[in-house]
Amino acid sequence: MTAAVQEALELDKVESHLHPEGSFDVEAHEVPKGREEIWRFTPLKRLKGIHDSAPFADGATKVEVEAAAGVTVETVAADADVRGTSGLVPTDRVSARAWAASTGATVVRVPTDTVVEGATIIRHQGTGSETAGAGHAVIVAEKFAKATVVLVFEGSAVVADNIEIVVEDGADLTVVSVQDWADDAVHLSTQHAKVGRDATLKHVSVSFGGDVVRHDFSAEYAGPGGSVESLGLYFADEGQHIEHRLFVDHTAPKTKSNVVYKGALQGEKAHAVWIGNVLIRKEAEGIETYEENRNLILTDGAWADSVPNLEIETGEIEGAGHASAIGRFDDEQLFYLQSRGISETEAKRLVVHGFFNDLIRHIGVPELEEKLTSTVEAELAKNINTLITKDNA
Amino acid sequence: MSTLEIKDLQVSVETEDGPKEILKGVTLTINSGETHAIMGPNGSGKSTLAYSIAGHPKYSITGGTVTLDGEDVLEMSVDERAKAGLFLAMQYPVEVPGVSVANFLRTAKTALDGEAPKLRTWVKDVNGAMNKMHLDPSFSQRSVNEGFSGGEKKRHEIAQLDILDPAFALLDEIDSGLDIDALKVVSDGINDFRAREAKSVLLITHYTRILRYVKPDRVHVFVAGRIAESGGPELAEELEANGYEKYTTAGV
Known part of the structure; x- marks a missing residue:
């Protein structure tokens, strides 16, 4: 990396509501009351206490791994150095609690220059346990590697997890998170990606089942030329709450982001929330970003909230836009x-x-x-x- | 057999200022095997006639009757009208993103026939229809009307007419926006359809141009929600020479 680029990456502090200060200290995050900006849409009463102080234990899900040839999957101790390499710092209490409570981490690694055929699938089967589980995974695509990793969540469980994604320079990674839970599941997931120079990440979130599913996906760039495509598909049924909060932090020049989330809602009190935040920092010249959310309301009684936010600190960009729609047939x-x-x-x-x-x-x-x-x-x-x-x- | 009888049809639409009457008593009989052209200036209500017969929810029928071989069309839902033999080719065909032409056609044919078309002949039929309309076979894989040019949309409507093979075709300004080559292709498609046994056509147009290629049995001049004059093909020639002025000024 040239000195100029290195300098450009020395980020100024940003005063932005889109960019809250994170902390690993659980007590630095107050117990949400429901009026906070980041919690105002989430039905706290249905979170089984994981936003407060409900205990976590192992055994909420059983994990099965189908690793594609060339990909290594291992479990490491909670104090392993790989944790935190994505730059994830919890910005809410659930994420901080899950970080503190997880007893280990699943590490998926695609070695340098390895182009992997087929998908690596990590299946989480909810065991129906009353006690919540705290998960942690780190997915690393080393330099110039190419692979697809699919996380599947099924069955009944209460889960809070942190998923870290590291896409090193020139790598091309697809991560799909499929929430196909049973109707009573609660899942709060914090997924954060660091995208290297000229690297490509396709992140896909698919939510069908679950009582409350909330996914916070954020991405930052470790160098210029990185690209993030963030796709989402959801189907909210009667009584279901499905929430996606996206944050793309354009921390480097010439980076790209494209966010497309589409959802359908049907039945009484089906509720979908989509918050799409994009921050274009002063250093992020020449970037291109677009975000889009479309909701199709199939029946009466369903409700969708869709909030795109774009904060621009430099005018020297290629393009920035967003679209949001909630419609019937x-x-x-x-x-x-x-x-x-x-x-x-x-x-x-x-x-x-x-x-x-x-x-x-x-x-x-x-x-x-x-x-x-x-x-x-x-x-x-x-x-x-x-x-x-x-x-x- | 397909005789369409329209008697004293009155239709209104909801506007911000309350209901507005558009059709003010239209009476017209189209016998089996006949082609009728309805010509009229913009805003005369000729498209409303087509959409009302097809059952568009925007239009309220306030009086009169429409029957197809004696069956009450106005009582039927939109898809029932199609099953009874009506087909509406639209001036502005609607985009259906993500639904391929192939899937759309197959779903429609299955609905109309009550059984899925035979796979062996189906692909051949669809490709044949596309080919006749000068549409590439890859066209079937595109989303319905999405990104189609104006001419492609119209040719796609006529390809549907060919494949779905209704008894009665309502063609709403099928000629608008077509260059002369596309107009000939579309006209050939309509004539192929007419050559089949007992097919009836109601051709709605603003211009006489298409009537050089599709010869009507009867021509009706439509002005201010009514048929102002009816005649043979020679009426089209007169309109070509003199325009609608005589009717519009007389009507005021």
Whole structure:
């Protein structure tokens, strides 16, 4: 790295609500009351106390690893040096508590120059334990490595975790986090990525199941030329709370970020929250960022909040934009399809299928595509009765 | 057989200033095998006629009847009308992102026939229809109407007419925005359809241009929500020469 670049990376302190001071000290984070900006959408009463002082223990989930050839997966002690290498510093109490409570960490490592075929899958199966679990994982793609890592969460559990992602210079990493929990699960995940010079990260969050699922994904850049694509897909059912909070911190010049989250909501009190924060620092000249969130409300009684925030400290950028939409079915689309003989229910199914289809194809993990498409279909099928009732209303 | 009978049809839309009457009593019978052209100036209500027959929810029927071979069309849902044999080619076909043309056509054909089309002949039929409309076979993999040019959208409508094979086609300004080559391709498609047995067409247009290629049996001049005059193909020629002025000034 040249001296000039090195200098450019000496970051000034930013006075920004988008960039709270983190701390590893649990007591530095007050117990949230629900009025705090970062907690105002989250149903604290349903968090089983993990935001306060509920105990953590091992055994909330069973972990199974299917490592692709060339990828190493190991469990290390909690005091291993690899923890913290992504630059993750907890900015809320749940993340700080999970950090303090986790008794070890799963480390996924893709060695330098290794191009891996196929996905490495880490499956977390909830055991139904009453006691919450605290997880920690570090995913490292070393220089010029290329790989896909999929985290799957299933079953019943209460989990708080920190997932660290380190993409070294020139590496190309895809990380997919699939929350396919049972209806009673609670999952608060803090995922943070450090993206190296000319490195590429595709981060995908897919949320279907769970009572409360909240995912905070943030990314920073360790050098110029890095690129982050952050994709999300969610389907909130009756009574479900699914929240995604994104923060892309453009800490280096010539970096890129593209955030696209799409969700469908159906049923009484289905609630989706999307907060998309982007900070373009003074040093981040020549960057390009775009963020987009689209919500499709399928039935009455569902509610979506969508808040994009963009803070720009330099005007010397290539582009910055955002879009946010919450809508119902488009009458013109439905009319067009129905005028070809397709029933209203089937027309709605096609529109939702199409709504997600582009995004699913874009994830680029063949192992997942079919599964995601069929899960979307299954979610729709749950509600087909409601849709039919609406047809006849 | 498909005879469409429209009797004293009155239609209004909701506006900010309350309901506004657009069709003020339209009576028209199109017998099986006939092609009728409806011509009229902008805002005369000719598109409203097409959308009302197809069942667009924006339009309220305030009076009159529409029957297809004696069946009450106005009682039917939009998809039931399609199943009864009606097809509406739209002036501005709607984009359906993420749904491929192939998936859309197959879903529609299955809905109309009550069973999935035979795989063996289906692909051939679809490719044939695309080919006739000068659309590349890869077109089937694109999302419905998304990113299509104006001409591609219209040719895609006619390809659907070919594949879905309704009894009665309502073509709403299918010729607008087409260059002469595309107009000929689209007209050929309409004529192919008309050559099939007992197919009826209601062709709505602003210009006489398309009528050089698609010869109507009857021509109706539509002004201010009513048919102002009806005649044979010669009426189109007269409109070509004199425009709508005679009707619009007389109507005021």
